[in-house]
Amino acid sequence: MSDQREHVVFGGTSGIAMAWCRLEAEKGAAFRLVGRSGERLEAAAADLLARGASSCHTHQADLACTEEIDAVLETLPHTRPSVVLLAHGLLGDQAEIEQRPALALELLRLNLDCSIYLLLRITPWLEEKGCRRLVVLGSVAGDRGRAENSVYGASKAGLEAFCSGLAARLEAGGVKLLFVKAGPVRTAMTAHLDLGPAAIESKGFARRLQRALRSQRVFVYIPRRWGLIFLVLRHLPFRVFLRLFPARQARTSASDG
Amino acid sequence: MKEQLLSWGRWPRRPQEGLPLHWLPRRLPEGPLGQWLPRGLGRSYGDCCLHSDGRLLLTASMDHILSFERQTGVLRAEAGLSLDALLQVCLPSGWFPAVTPGTRFVTLGGAVANDVHGKNHHRAGSFGHHVRRIGLLRREGLLVLGPEDALFRATIGGLGLTGLILWVELQLQAVKGPWFDAEAIRFGSLDEFLDREEEINRHYAYTAAWVDGFSAEGRGVCFCGNHSQDRDAAALPRPRMGVPAEAPDWLLNPLGQRLFNELYYRKPAGRSRVHAFSFLYPLDALNGWNRLYGRRGFQQWQCVVPRAAGRGVLKEVLKRTRSAGEASYLALLKSFGERSSPGMLGFCRPGWTLALDFPMRGPSTSRMLRELSGIVMQAGGALYPAKDAQMSDSDFRAGTPGLQEFLPHRETAFQSDFWQRVAGDERRE
Numbered sequence: 158m159s160d161q162r163e164h165v166v167f168g169g170t171s172g173i174a175m176a177w178c179r180l181e182a183e184k185g186a187a188f189r190l191v192g193r194s195g196e197r198l199e200a201a202a203a204d205l206l207a208r209g210a211s212s213c214h215t216h217q218a219d220l221a222c223t224e225e226i227d228a229v230l231e232t233l234p235h236t237r238p239s240v241v242l243l244a245h246g247l248l249g250d251q252a253e254i255e256q257r258p259a260l261a262l263e264l265l266r267l268n269l270d271c272s273i274y275l276l277l278r279i280t281p282w283l284e285e286k287g288c289r290r291l292v293v294l295g296s297v298a299g300d301r302g303r304a305e306n307s308v309y310g311a312s313k314a315g316l317e318a319f320c321s322g323l324a325a326r327l328e329a330g331g332v333k334l335l336f337v338k339a340g341p342v343r344t345a346m347t348a349h350l351d352l353g354p355a356a357i358e359s360k361g362f363a364r365r366l367q368r369a370l371r372s373q374r375v376f377v378y379i380p381r382r383w384g385l386i387f388l389v390l391r392h393l394p395f396r397v398f399l400r401l402f403p404a405r406q407a408r409t410s411a412s413d414g
Numbered sequence: 415m416k417e418q419l420l421s422w423g424r425w426p427r428r429p430q431e432g433l434p435l436h437w438l439p440r441r442l443p444e445g446p447l448g449q450w451l452p453r454g455l456g457r458s459y460g461d462c463c464l465h466s467d468g469r470l471l472l473t474a475s476m477d478h479i480l481s482f483e484r485q486t487g488v489l490r491a492e493a494g495l496s497l498d499a500l501l502q503v504c505l506p507s508g509w510f511p512a513v514t515p516g517t518r519f520v521t522l523g524g525a526v527a528n529d530v531h532g533k534n535h536h537r538a539g540s541f542g543h544h545v546r547r548i549g550l551l552r553r554e555g556l557l558v559l560g561p562e563d564a565l566f567r568a569t570i571g572g573l574g575l576t577g578l579i580l581w582v583e584l585q586l587q588a589v590k591g592p593w594f595d596a597e598a599i600r601f602g603s604l605d606e607f608l609d610r611e612e613e614i615n616r617h618y619a620y621t622a623a624w625v626d627g628f629s630a631e632g633r634g635v636c637f638c639g640n641h642s643q644d645r646d647a648a649a650l651p652r653p654r655m656g657v658p659a660e661a662p663d664w665l666l667n668p669l670g671q672r673l674f675n676e677l678y679y680r681k682p683a684g685r686s687r688v689h690a691f692s693f694l695y696p697l698d699a700l701n702g703w704n705r706l707y708g709r710r711g712f713q714q715w716q717c718v719v720p721r722a723a724g725r726g727v728l729k730e731v732l733k734r735t736r737s738a739g740e741a742s743y744l745a746l747l748k749s750f751g752e753r754s755s756p757g758m759l760g761f762c763r764p765g766w767t768l769a770l771d772f773p774m775r776g777p778s779t780s781r782m783l784r785e786l787s788g789i790v791m792q793a794g795g796a797l798y799p800a801k802d803a804q805m806s807d808s809d810f811r812a813g814t815p816g817l818q819e820f821l822p823h824r825e826t827a828f829q830s831d832f833w834q835r836v837a838g839d840e841r842r843e
């Protein structure tokens with residue numbers, strides 16, 4: 158019974174992670190969810206169990222805090238991971254950050270510093286126990302910085318650079334990495350934004366993620382069309398890029414959302 | 415304006431603002447009186463899911479299943495869970511919603527708040543009969559309610575005006591598999607159908623008749639079915655086709671409609687084994703079919719009339735639509751059984767129910783609907799709020815004997831376009 162490998166999800170209450178977990182639960186998968194809100198983790202676990210998960214354990218931890226990361230990893234060494242997914246993250250409000258730059262540090266701490274810390278800490282465990290795949294959620298925002306989300310974009314670009322190196326290291330240890338550059342997805346993170354018709358639902362994202370997991374690729378865009386779009390965008394001269402994505406006037410008071 | 419926040423009839427076309435909820439809130443968001451209205455998947459045709467002067471609490475992402483006992487078929491889930499998602503979980507283990515409307519893209523909260531009915535009303539009653547408990551969030555906090563509570567009965571069919579339903583606990587019905595043993599019975603006239611209906615209802619748990627609105631006799635086809643005892647499972651078909659944009663108006667001219675009805679009537683009758691989805695949810699196969707009515711949208715109109723007066727009223731209503739040159743694509747007729755809605759405002763009561771839809775052609779359409787309503791109200795009938803965008807306050811009062819009992823249970827933080835039109839809080843007597 159305890160022989161079954163478990164999906165380990167950091168940011169287990171994330172909308173994207175949840176959508177993928179639901180698909181896996183229908184196949185009888187087992188889960189360990191790590192997140193900062195005990196109540197939400199319980200709701201997520203109950204949902205996965207009702208949908209057919211064979212087991213689901215939850216671990217409460219603030220993933221922006223290295224001590225708490227250490228503590229939660231203490232409880233995992235005997236777990237045999239199947240897919241390990243990093244889905245926690247903050248989008249932040251650029252206008253607010255510009256008014257209070259200390260907020261940038263908070264964002265970078267979670268999305269970049271502590272994510273790299275977490276990845277470094279779990280590398281030996283992954284190499285020892287093996288795992289089907291390590292998945293890290295990046296963003297197309299990391300491909301080229303825009304005025305409206307430059308801090309968030311920087312965090313994802315940094316994470317990508319790190320993961321590129323990590324992938325090489327892990328490959329030597331027999332572990333495969335999947336770095337996903339996600340386009341806009343409708344989740345709690347983006348609910349206050351007007352995403353337009355290019356955005357997809359978390360369920361559709363999850364199906365594409367399952368497909369990506371069956372392939373051997375290390376860096377993927379989901380949905381794939383963003384690969385082509387950003388290939389162009391990355392190479393546009395700055396002046397042209399600026400015309401496409403002009404900086405907006407700084408908002409005076411951000412809406413509460 | 416957010417396109418997706420129109421109601422299903424896409425009329426009236428009023429801009430809506432929404433606040434999405436992803437997790438069960440602990441208390442209602444702040445705001446002045448009448449600021450909020452819960453909203454599910456917006457499958458109501460009229461304006462009971464609209465709040466133009468306030469904001470909608472969007473519940474569709476609040477969709478966790480809280481528990482599911484596969485031995486007893488008791489499922490508790492957050493109110494934003496859709497019947498589509500519920501079916502995906504419960505059908506493989508042999509459970510089915512005890513009552514389902516003609517689309518599976520409704521939320522549990524929406525199904526409770528309109529106390530929806532299905533083709534099996536004559537056997538199973540309405541949705542509210544199968545709700546064991548609800549969690550209701552009001553200004554004063556979370557209340558857990560069951561059928562013994564007056565506030566529970568106010569909330570069933572309560573049009574979202576008694577508080578935000580956080581979760582719903584349902585008793586599901588056991589089925590062998592996803593199949594239906596179905597039969598299509600053609601009838602040459604309304605009388606022929608009405609004479610046979612009782613007998614048909616004895617054989618079939620699910621029945622509903624389509625009536626050709628263009629035919630003077632009221633010919634049509636009765637679609638009946640039972641859950642099949644065959645357990646042969648199959649993958650659930652997903653909706654594939656979609657209507658990407660609003661259709662041009664000419665598609666809805668009388669000639670096109672007549673042709674549609676002729677083809678529908680000529681569809682082969684007889685028995686067959688069909689999947690639950692194609693039997694119960696034929697329209698779900700065409701994503702966004704409501705856009706076929708074009709930019710101007712359409713109006714649904716559904717009434718219930720007491721059995722005694724029924725025959726005459728049904729004939730008169732159909733005759734009236736024909737003479738106005740506004741015959742409906744989809745005229746659906748069914749009988750409600752003896753179990754009235756458990757809700758104070760509930761629509762379901764013994765009698766005949768007829769649902770029609772009309773492309774919105776402006777004042778002439780509205781005028782005709784008022785006339786139809788007059789015929790129904792005179793016979794002691796009522797109109798269905800879930801499918802209404804224009805009933806008058808006096809019609810609402812006359813059709814809702816439980817209104818006075820309901821009023822003290824209102825959550826004053828909530829308001830809707832529908833309610834402002836038919837009740838208006840000021841007019842609490």
Ligand SMILES: Cc1cc2nc3c(=O)[nH]c(=O)nc-3n(C[C@H](O)[C@H](O)[C@H](O)COP(=O)(O)OP(=O)(O)OC[C@H]3O[C@@H](n4cnc5c(N)ncnc54)[C@H](O)[C@@H]3O)c2cc1C
Pocket residue numbers: 422451452453454455456457458459462463473493494514515516517519520521522523524525527528529530531532533572573574575577578579580697800830
């Ligand atoms: C193709 C089609 C076929 C249909 N067939 C039938 C049928 O056979 N029988 C039938 O009865 N109806 C039928 N309907 C109507 C539909 O079932 C109802 O309008 C249903 O209430 C829609 O649910 P929803 O989740 O979309 O809710 P919405 O339309 O978004 O909202 C409906 C009402 O519920 C309230 N509400 C929603 N969520 C909550 C909550 N969490 N807490 C409190 N209040 C809430 C809203 O305030 C509103 O008053 C049909 C509709 C369509 C489009």
Ligand SMILES: NC(=O)c1ccc[n+]([C@@H]2O[C@H](COP(=O)([O-])OP(=O)(O)OC[C@H]3O[C@@H](n4cnc5c(N)ncnc54)[C@H](OP(=O)(O)O)[C@@H]3O)[C@@H](O)[C@H]2O)c1
Pocket residue numbers: 168169170171172173174192193194197218219220221243244245246247248267294295296297338339340341342343344345346347
């Ligand atoms: N949605 C998009 O459009 C999009 C696009 C590209 C990339 N991504 C990336 O995809 C990932 C998932 O995002 P999502 O869309 O699913 O958003 P989401 O639903 O908001 O999920 C974000 C998750 O991060 C968790 N989190 C935040 N701060 C934390 C902390 N200090 N400690 C632990 N957990 C914390 C949140 O927990 P709580 O539930 O407790 O808040 C939540 O589970 C993120 O990395 C995001 O950057 C998303």
